[in-house]
Amino acid sequence: MSNRFIGARQTAIACEIELTGTGLHSGAPVSVILHPAAADTGLRFLVTKRGRVIAEIPANVSHVKNLTLCTVLGDDAGVTVGTVEHLLAALRGLSVDNCIIEIDSKEVPIMDGSSAAFVEAVDDAGLRELSAPRRFIKVLKPVRVEEGESWAELLPHSGFHLDVEIDFTCEIIGRQRLSCEMSPGVFRNEICEARTFGFMSDVERLWKAGLALGANLNNTIAIGENKILNREGLRHTQEFVRHKLLDAVGDLALAGLPLLGAFRSVRGGHRLNSTVLQAMFADSQAWTTVQAPRVRNTVPVDIGFAVAAGE
DSSP: OOGGGTTOEEEEESSOEEEEEEBTTTOOEEEEEEEEOOTTOOEEEEEEETTEEEEEEESOGGGEEEOSSSOEEEOTTSOEEBOOHHHHHHHHHTTOOBEEEEESSSBOBOTTSSSHHHHHHHHHHOEEEEEEEOEEEEEOSOEEEEETTEEEEEEOOSSEEEEEEEEOSSTTTOEEEEEEEOOHHHIIIIITTOOOEEEGGGHHHHHHTTOSTTOOTTTSEEEOSSSBOSTTOOSSTTHHHHHHHHHHHHHHGGGSSOEEEEEEEESOOHHHHHHHHHHHHHOTTSEEEEEOOOOSOOSOEEEOHHHHHTO
């Protein structure tokens, strides 16, 4: 295949993937099955109960229902699925365009608090390149949203660039900034292992609110008084901002298609990530849909990630 057309076609996972785990906030056991999907299916959640499908929820910002500590999607009937960002980050980060995500609980399993388990599973399964050209959401002009001292913006750009800055009074975290041109290689090697984090001072309040019931030292970086409580410490320098960037990849996947644009956030999070997408879509002059050049050979083929990613 000519390098000119690398990454021009849509992809799906090559085979079914089964994962089990625990919900971070619910503490409930969860089973997830990732299914190969046809072109233009996008990323969609299929919520089941006792083996029966009760809802199909597109991974789209128009279906966001809650943004308290995680991203929750739902339908008009009140069915919801939460903590979707780490799985969506893995799929979008690895350039998976189409996937049906079957889930039997209200929350995607937290695994180890990062996207690493999802990335490993997709890497093991491999990708299948489809005949349809890949489509993108292209940012046409700057869009910015603010909330106090926090802000986020989307800017025109020929690829997918992220620049995330956090600023905590906690000395262990402090001010951290990370920027990168996103690709499957960058996501896999630099971002996907970064874990979610929380403060021990917030635990009792969260438990009373019915949150973080499944959190433990195996899936969360726990921050006590001026120290990290996890015996192994951090996996990366700046693991905290790396995780915030991971979250942003997952939340921006809710554009519904891969983005051609640059994302910048300062002191942001799930709420601002969602709000800036909503602001862009509210302005018809701020975005458009484009597609990659159509490839002559229309026979679907199994591909390795290097080819799918354009690395």
